[in-house]
Amino acid sequence: MGLSSRRIGIFGGAFDPPHLAHVALAQAAVTQLGLHELRVFPTGQAWHKARALTDGAHRLAMAQLAFGTVARAVVDDRELRRSGPTYTIDTLRELHAASPDDTLMLVVGADQAESLHSWRACDQILQLATVAVAARARPDPHAPPFDASRLPAGHWTAVELPNMPVSATQIRALVAAGQGIGHLVPPGVARYIAQHHLYAPT
Numbered sequence: 001m002g003l004s005s006r007r008i009g010i011f012g013g014a015f016d017p018p019h020l021a022h023v024a025l026a027q028a029a030v031t032q033l034g035l036h037e038l039r040v041f042p043t044g045q046a047w048h049k050a051r052a053l054t055d056g057a058h059r060l061a062m063a064q065l066a067f068g069t070v071a072r073a074v075v076d077d078r079e080l081r082r083s084g085p086t087y088t089i090d091t092l093r094e095l096h097a098a099s100p101d102d103t104l105m106l107v108v109g110a111d112q113a114e115s116l117h118s119w120r121a122c123d124q125i126l127q128l129a130t131v132a133v134a135a136r137a138r139p140d141p142h143a144p145p146f147d148a149s150r151l152p153a154g155h156w157t158a159v160e161l162p163n164m165p166v167s168a169t170q171i172r173a174l175v176a177a178g179q180g181i182g183h184l185v186p187p188g189v190a191r192y193i194a195q196h197h198l199y200a201p202t
Contacts, residue, residue: 005101005103006036006037006099006101006102006103007033007034007035007036007102007103007105008035008036008037008038008039008095008099008102008103008104008105009029009030009033009035009037009038009039009105009106009107009132010038010039010041010088010091010092010095010104010105010106010107010129011025011026011029011038011039011040011041011107012040012041012042012043012079012086012088012091013041013042013043014042014043014053014059014168015040015042015043015059015062015063015066015168016053016054016059016168016172017054017059017062017066017168017171017172017185017189017193017198017199018062018063018065018066018067018168018185018186018189019066019166019167019168019171019184019185019189020164020166020184020185020186021164021166022066022067023066023067023069023070023186024161024162024164025107025109025134025159025161026038026040026067026070026073026107027070027071028134028159028160028161029105029107029132029134029159030070030071030072030073032159032160033105033107033132033157033159035072035105036072037072037073037074038070038072038073038074038107039073039074039076039095040063040067040073040074040075040076041076041078041079041091042056042059042060042063042075042077042079042080043079043080043086044056044079044080044081044082044084044085044086045084045085045086054198054199056077056080058192058196058198059080060075060077060080061192062189062192062193063075065186065188065189065192066185066186066188066189068188069186078091078094079091087119087120087121088106088119088120088125089119089120089121089124089125089128092104092106092124092125092128092129093124093128096128103130104128104129104130105129105130105131105132105157106125106129106130106131106132107132107134107159108131108132108133108134109133109134110133110134110135110136110143110146111143113131113133113135113146113150113151113156114146114147114150114151116131116151116152117150117152122152123152126152126153126155130155130156130157131151131155131156131157132156132157132158132159133146133148133151133156133157133158133159134158134159134160134161135148135158136160136161136162136163136164140165140167166184170184171184171185171199172199175193175198175199175200176199176200176201181193
């Protein structure tokens with residue numbers, strides 16, 4: 001098979017911290033979308049996050065621990081190295097310029113998909129990538145069903161995933177309260193958080 005037909009997944013997030021639902025989505029995307037590679041991007045300065053993110057070096061290390069067991073997943077630090085706010089369109093443009101023949105698949109959860117119209121250069125994102133929506137990947141178990149009509153017009157496909165109501169916000173709160181998180185994050189991530197005293201009360 002020539003390089004002209006590679007399918008490359010793009011999976012971005014704060015990963016503050018990465019949790020089991022993130023890992024499940026990565027594995028499902030690789031398998032169901034037939035990806036040659038899934039590039040995982042811990043975000044740099046997230047323009048849409050009100051709170052300050054944990055230092056990028058910690059989030060990169062945790063992402064490497066979390067996704068290291070996922071076949072064909074590669075953690076890419078380019079958004080952490082980029083100065084200024086992080087925008088998905090910039091990463092897509094870089095990947096497309098480097099390998100114009102690759103098919104790019106942007107992997108998102110339901111909440112992200114429904115807010116896609118507010119992302120910078122949304123129309124160009126949809127020109128460069130097929131959006132792969134995990135419709136049941138919502139942190140809130142009481143959220144309404146995913147509404148595909150809220151997606152901007154463009155190519156999109158589904159990633160099937162069991163409902164996994166896990167959120168990084170919930171995990172940070174549990175750590176701050178001194179409670180266990182071993183059922184919510186990969187073992188290596190739990191150890192890393194403990195070793196580096198992340199999210200502990202200050």
